[in-house]
Amino acid sequence: xxxxxNLIPHGDPTATIAVAVAAEQAGxxxxxxxxxxxxxxxxxxxxxxxxxxxxxxxxxxxxxxxxTRHPAQxxxxxxxxxxxxxxxxxxxxxxxxxxxxxxxxIERTRPLGAVADxxxxxxxxxxGDSVDVDGQHTCRxxxxxxxxxxxxxxxxxxxxxxxxxxxxxxDGVILDFLHPSVLEAxxxxxRAAAGEHRPRLSYSTSIVMNDDDMAAVRPHMTYRLVxxxxxxxxxxxxxxxxxxxxxxxxxxxxxxxxxxxxxxxVAPFVIAGDAAECARGVRSLAERHxxxxxxxxxxxxTDPVDYVRRVGAALNG
Numbered sequence: 001x002x003x004x005x006n007l008i009p010h011g012d013p014t015a016t017i018a019v020a021v022a023a024e025q026a027g028x029x030x031x032x033x034x035x036x037x038x039x040x041x042x043x044x045x046x047x048x049x050x051x052x053x054x055x056x057x058x059x060x061x062x063x064x065x066x067x068t069r070h071p072a073q074x075x076x077x078x079x080x081x082x083x084x085x086x087x088x089x090x091x092x093x094x095x096x097x098x099x100x101x102x103x104x105x106i107e108r109t110r111p112l113g114a115v116a117d118x119x120x121x122x123x124x125x126x127x128g129d130s131v132d133v134d135g136q137h138t139c140r141x142x143x144x145x146x147x148x149x150x151x152x153x154x155x156x157x158x159x160x161x162x163x164x165x166x167x168x169x170x171d172g173v174i175l176d177f178l179h180p181s182v183l184e185a186x187x188x189x190x191r192a193a194a195g196e197h198r199p200r201l202s203y204s205t206s207i208v209m210n211d212d213d214m215a216a217v218r219p220h221m222t223y224r225l226v227x228x229x230x231x232x233x234x235x236x237x238x239x240x241x242x243x244x245x246x247x248x249x250x251x252x253x254x255x256x257x258x259x260x261x262x263x264x265x266v267a268p269f270v271i272a273g274d275a276a277e278c279a280r281g282v283r284s285l286a287e288r289h290x291x292x293x294x295x296x297x298x299x300x301x302t303d304p305v306d307y308v309r310r311v312g313a314a315l316n317g
Contacts, residue, residue: 072131095157179269
């Protein structure tokens with residue numbers, strides 16, 4: 001099983017780059033960089049800086065969307081990143097969320113079709129084809145020169161149709177912070193939709209070894225809990241009134257909303273324990289569901305370099 005890391009590029013850019021370098025040294029083989037629009041530094045600037053500071057780790061947006069940039073421009077950006085990184089680029093794509101789209105006044109219309117069109121356009125451009133498209137985005141004789149045709153595309157999604165799209169058209173599917181009660185069904189759906197094509201599977205969640213790790217992940221469970229399916233909320237004991245309180249508090253920031261999140265609501269979504277227990281948890285997850293990669297998100301914490309080193313040592317030990 002491979003290890004990946006997912007970085008949020010805000011604050012000091014040199015600190016984000018330092019985490020990527022530490023991840024490569026700790027045995028991580030992929031580095032995704034969040035694309036959250038105005039909430040973070042530009043994803044392609046940061047990906048290029050990370051590529052320049054590293055030697056072997058794959059680098060790419062994770063996850064970008066088909067709305068904030070024309071998909072042909074995304075295809076060109078990733079191809080350029082691939083060229084300057086000596087073939088280490090990849091593309092992570094999904095439908096995009098409110099944190100990214102709302103400040104730009106962009107409505108997420110026909111997300112399944114938009115993502116499908118973006119994947120098809122990107123594949124065709126990387127293949128060197130002349131592309132004419134009439135859809136949510138338009139191309140007229142669009143063409144790229146010199147792009148590598150087999151740059152990997154990974155799709156991140158939760159809905160059944162989006163998972164099926166990833167299974168049938170992408171190199172891999174990223175499953176992010178899924179409750180154990182729905183993870184098996186998601187993997188089964190992907191396998192069924194893939195047919196003879198076998199996309200790789202990446203599972204992403206936090207490793208929690210101490211109180212600081214839990215404090216870092218709690219704010220990022222706020223919007224995830226709000227969007228969790230009704231049956232999962234019922235299993236957690238998260239009632240509609242509390243859900244509304246969390247959703248309202250999100251308008252004041254993640255930390256304000258996190259004050260209403262209980263640790264026992266977070267625990268089922270993460271892998272917790274000492275280093276050995278976390279390693280066993282990840283291995284068990286991989287063996288049970290056929291997971292090819294564990295993707296570690298790195299949120300705001302006191303020492304993110306130490307975090308990736310601790311997790312790398314545990315999972316590579």
